[in-house]
Amino acid sequence: MAITVAQLALQLDGRIVGDADGLINSVATLDHALPGQLTFLANTKYQHQLAETTAGAVLVRESEAAGCPVTAIIVNDPYLSYAKAVASLYPEHREPGGIHPQATVDESASIDPSAWIGANVVVEAGATIGQGVQISPGCVIGRNVDIGVDTRLHANVSLYAEVKIGERCLLHSGVVIGSDGFGFANENGHWLKIQQIGRVIVGNDVEIGANCAIDSGAIGDTIIEDGVKLDNLIQIAHNVRIGAHTAIAGHSAVAGSSVIGKHCAIGGAVGIVGHLDICDNVTITAMSLVSKSISEPGVYSSGLPVEGNREWNKRVARLGQLGKLNNRVSQLEKLKR
Incomplete structure (x- = not known):
């Protein structure tokens, strides 16, 4: 898809210095961008690459525009503007509504005509699939699952019974939502399984990375609030609650019944033990172990950084x-x- 610099600047609320009629058809990094490509300068570490770029246009701040040898689009936040530009230049492919002949759909399921159900998908009794939903091959949609408008499931996602997924969510391949929480009672040295009777409720605009596992609640529900972003390979245990617009990087794990506030940022491979409360606006750096509740916003760390043996x-x-x-x-x- 091609778009003029003027059209792009209008979408981004940017100001053009240079050729407004130039066409942009793709994006590239600052040091590799060619004519017709859009790039950006968000980190001053790469300031030296700006003077040599041959890009069709560069997203820059006002303070960097004078050093730009090609067309500049001046914006407040080049990285945020780049994210919006990519969405315009690379629109998501969507299948037309319909049910693949190799899908298995229970007659009691409710599927909006605009939704796409791919090959080898299983939709069980009582499931509700909303308008514009895209379900890729191999997914399993359990009994009474509810999937909201314009949500997309990539291949081989499994949603257990009673799971509720909000609108405009994105679930990557291998995600499992609603599996049993890790609940056992010890009876004379033997483990007795505790039936997990809660659900998983996922809000709107949530993205869940490949091979994440989110367990159902033991009694109440496990809740993922609006706008949460989960990287790949994250474990969320039973009855956890993750507040709106919190982001968690890969290989992290949250033990049962812990509550994470809104607008938190949790680095990779962080471990959070059970039954804790973490307040809003907390940042936890990578490889940290959180063993007690956090009641004050701020940045928290634990562990030793790598050094010579x-x-x-x-x-x-x-x-x-x-x-x-x-x-x-x-x-x-x-x-x-």
Whole structure:
């Protein structure tokens, strides 16, 4: 798809310095962009690449426009504007409404005529599929599942019974929603399974990355609020609640009944233990272990960053000596008194 610089600037509420009639048909990085391609400068680390770019147009801030040798579109936030531009230049492919002949659909399911049901999809009794929904091959839609308007499921997504998915959601391949929570009671050394009778409720505009697992509630529901973004390979346990517009990076895990507030940012491979409360506007850096509730907004970290093995061994050895050091200091303080 091609669009003029003028049309693009209008969509982005930007101001043009240069050729407004130039055509843009694709995007590229600042150092590789060619005529006809759009690029952007969001990080001053790449400022030196701006002077040599041959792009058709560059999204820049006002302060960087003078150094741009090609057409500039001046915007407040180049990265955000780039995200909007990509959506215009690369519109999502959508299948026309219909049911593939190799799909299996229970006669009691309700499917909007504009929805697409791909090959080898199974839709069980009582399911409701909304307007414009796209369900790719191999998905399983369980009993009484409800999928909202314009939501898309990529191949091989499994939604267990009673799951509710909101509008305009995007679920990537391998996602499993509504599987049993990890609930067992110990009876004389043997584990007795606890029936998980809650649901999973997913709000609007939620994106769930490939191979995420979100467990059903043990009694109440597991809830993912509007605008939440989950990266690939994330585990969300039973009865967790994730607040609106929180983003969680890959390989993180949230144990049962923890509550994460709104507008939080959680880095990769973070572990959050069960029954905690994390307030709104918290950032947790990668590889952190959250073992207690967080009641104040801010940035939180734990763990040691990588370093040479010899230095790391020395540091860990010193940590092991802290108890002895503390005892010696205490003894010296007593003598001083």
